[in-house]
Amino acid sequence: MVSAVFHSPRDAVALPSGSAPAPASRPAAVPEARPRPPRRAIDWQAIALRVLPPVLSLALLLGLWALATQKGGSFPTPAQTWEAATQLFADPFYRKGPNDVGIGWNILNSLGRVGVGFGLAALVGIPLGFVVGRFEFANRMVSPLIALLKPVSPLAWLPIGLLAFKSANPAAIWTLFICSIWPMVVNTAVGVQRVPTDYLNVARVLRLSEWRVITRILLPAVLPYVLTGVRLSVGTAWLVIVAAEMLTGGVGIGFWVWDEWNNLNVAHIIIAIFVIGIVGLLLEWALMALARHFTFDED
Template sequence: MSAVMDKIVTQPVEPASESPPAAGEKKALAPEMRRRIAVGAEPTRSGARKAAQRQFLLAVLAPVIGVAVLVLLWQLVAMGNSGFPTPFATLQEAINVFSDPFYQKGPNDQGIGWNLWSSLKRVGMGFGLAAAVGIPLGFMIGRFRFLSAMFGPIISLLKPVSPLAWLPIGLLVFKAANPAAIWAIFICSIWPMIINTAVGVQRVPQDYLNVARVLNLSEWKILTKILFPSVLPYMLTGVRLAIGTAWLVIVAAEMLTGGVGIGFWVWDEWNNLNVPHIIIAIVVIGMVGLLLEQALVALAKAFTYEDVRS
């Protein structure tokens, strides 16, 4: 009896297997499988539609809602203050201003187009001089430790100085408002270029410089073949920061120096108590600053090396 029980216990039990479907059953299952695949693909299409809707909300609808909220707050402020223009009144004034932006009725009575052009010329001159001096100086400071130790305290001391504090120095030295404004732009735009370029040079891997030393490359070869491609993203970041600073400085400098310029136009309209024109100038200043920054962002993307993955 025990031998029989041992045989029963030790005998392996085979799992139950279903018989394979016949040919007719396979044909009947084919539409069911297609239906299941279609049901599984439907959530994928639904998820793609939801992603597109979210992208639309973020790219289009959200900025529109933000502008609408700003206009609503503006209207509420105008309703509580009779001296503050409403958005509709400002829009009407903007149409009048931009209908003839380049009129000239005297040296100090010109359209907003001429004032904006004068400011951009001053920014271009001051910014260009700052780039011509700041970028090479940043390369030298980052490349040589002695220069870094020598200029480091000077940069740390002068960088936090307010832009308008430099304007009296320019008026004293140049005896004229236009070069004084260009001087203020130059001295305030140069620091981001120097600092970012120097940091970029200092972060170049030492292995690159060791290989250059082994190959006995000249300093010019090191600069053009190793340092410049590696430092370019840092340098362009400094240029972006500098152009924003330059555009901020020119508006404040022109308010004090007078003449033709968008800053002087704002101050002149304030003296005339023309608040809608002041708001129009604020919007124009913001849009021009945004366009300048976006142009430099596009330039930085064009010259920045990125990994391309298939």
């Protein structure tokens, strides 16, 4: 006897006729990992074009120098100059007297004079450039003076400074001031004159004061020109200080070169030439990087 088992209607699931049971659910698909972007290949050609030319020029200079000093004489060879440089920079900040100091102190003293002379020139030259570029009357009044005084040799100003200040250090700073002011005046004035007239017309419509025109419109537009003038002025000041210190004496890289010449130490003079060039190059690079940071492309 077969017993029938009855289930509750709740337990029964009705299937449509002819339909198969539902398949088992598949697991959720795992998203595939995105492939990493390929690494950029090193452009060896670009690196070679950037590195090789200066290396080759330096090697050519050293080769010509070695050939010129091969037969001996009073001019030192590259090896002798290198040996003198290692001894010189072993203690660059020694002090043995008021004027007998290491080359490091001489460089710092020269940079200090350059900073003071250039700073005074910037305080006067940049505002003067804004005035010259902004107002036609000031432009006509100052332009003849710039054309007259700008070509004067730096050393021609040194006796005037000695006569006026009765001291070598202020005279050197005066020479730096008068020689480094002109690039800032000229470049700032040119930048102001090249500001689009639409900007100034908007300022007139809004009835902005002259101070707001300078600070809100002119200064942002003229800043790249100002920095170019600053870069040229610093280079000029670094050139002038060497010649000025040769004549005024004291502690500085220019006086140090002249003192080594009096001692007939040609190797130290060559070292000073390289040091002056390297310091000027570092100043140039720093100011160019600053100028690129504040320069924008006009669309």
